[in-house]
Amino acid sequence: MPENFRVILQNRPGVQGEPKETNFHHEVCPFPNSPEPGQVLVKTLYLSVDPALRCRMNESTGVEYMGPWALGEMILGLGGVGEVYQSNHEGYTPGDLVQGAFSWPWTNYFIWEKTSGMDLDKVDRSLVGDRPSLILSVLGLTGLTSLLGIREKGQLTPGANETVVISGAAGACGSLAGQIAKLEGAGKVIGICGSDEKCDYLTGDLVFDSAINYKTQNVAEKLKTTCPDGIQVYFDNVGGDISETVISQMTPNSRVILCGQISVYNNDVPYPPPISASLEAIIAERKISRDRFLVLNYAAKFKSGLEQLITWLADGKIKVRETVAEGLEKAGSAFVSMMKGGNIGKQIVHVADPTKNTQ
CATH class of the missing domain: 3.90.180.10 (Medium-chain alcohol dehydrogenases, catalytic domain)
Known part of the structure; x- marks a missing residue:
């Protein structure tokens, strides 16, 4: 035994x-x-x-x-x-x-x-x-969260040349979400992560157009350089200061996919955590959508979502x-x-x- x-x-x-x-x-x-x-x-x-x-x-x-x-x-x-x-x-x-x-x-x-x-x-x-x-x-809740988050909350329009920024971009959801955003028609995908190794992975092995190391680079300045026309979709895995920086550069009627807030998981705050009054004003003025995303609310789309992920994986379109x-x-x-x-x-x-x- x-x-x-x-x-x-x-x-x-x-x-x-x-x-x-x-x-x-x-x-x-x-x-x-x-x-x-x-x-x-x-x-x-x-x-x-x-x-x-x-x-x-x-x-x-x-x-x-x-x-x-x-x-x-x-x-x-x-x-x-x-x-x-x-x-x-x-x-x-x-x-x-x-x-x-x-x-x-x-x-x-x-x-x-x-x-x-x-x-x-x-x-x-x-x-x-x-x-x-x-x-x-990719073939479980992580993949479904990435796919349905991009589709249901990101609402990308193919051909519109929209820019997508992803925080926690080298993690389980972030790395998939960036690839899916490209497959769904994003014009540009920018990843934010915490090491040069992760940045190299995003732009070398995956399809990210650019990557920002938030530990060694000025995120606000790098975003202005890489996203000169602003940001239309933000896949938010981290919350905190990084997210405030990203959202402040989003365009009118843009969309935040509130997937995770790992930067505050060790803090005793409600979920989603509160944001500053200045950021609330930006969100209201620009009519930026930012509400909680919970993949369990989309169970009716799990079957079709998995079929899509299986096809992409088999075709080598997702790593x-x-x-x-x-x-x-x-x-x-x-x-x-x-x-x-x-x-x-x-x-x-x-x-x-x-x-x-x-x-």
Whole structure:
């Protein structure tokens, strides 16, 4: 019988504190019993690590769709990919590749059943080849967030030569959103990120026209140079001073896609966080749209959105990069690193390789 481990929340960082590796604890736990009728024993292959999990480290998340993690209890993440290890369910066979969102446990092996609060969907292996982790990025909620954010809130007009600026541009959503904006007809795409390596990735490997390192360059001046006619769409992943700088250079009737605000996730403020009175005045005067974007509100468009993403990926029109932490024991440190910008593309944890076991 294989060993089983889990990751629990050992202590909280405090609503104003930065997450630390010591907030997490990796410990041995019992291997699940054989599945009863209607149950499946799942082996975790990959875990998704997401900034939105930060609010679950507090006693109150401040949002209605996610509850806080309990101290001493196993962490439930926003997504995972696994393999059916044993099955006592007519819909699943050992070896099936499966994925789930919102309640995937940070453990090597677990029992799933319909009442567990998470849908367990089978994955077509032909779509992912030897990269099942793609389900956690371009072919999952990350990809849908990027696509539907650009389409539903960005509302780009092909041929209009509109300029799109993306903050957190080398992250999971940002790197996809920039490529999708080009595919949707943007005239120019500018990325803002935190290192020269990330800037080189955006303009060298991807289709970004320019990239700004906010740690070493003057963002306001660089935007004036690269966007002389102003900015029409802003995909906002970070909030804070960077977003105020970008929005101040947006044109009348432009659109902000409010995707994330990672710069303030360690602060005790409501979401979306308040903005300055001067920025509120600019938004009102120029009739800039800026309201919360939550991909779950567009569930009716998930199927068609995934079909589009699958086509683009198969045609080589979208590139996907991952930052991979090896081993379940690295899940906590991967989360801490990601919150500090240590990732390029999607941050994931590789827990195990596939096996083809029989009951």
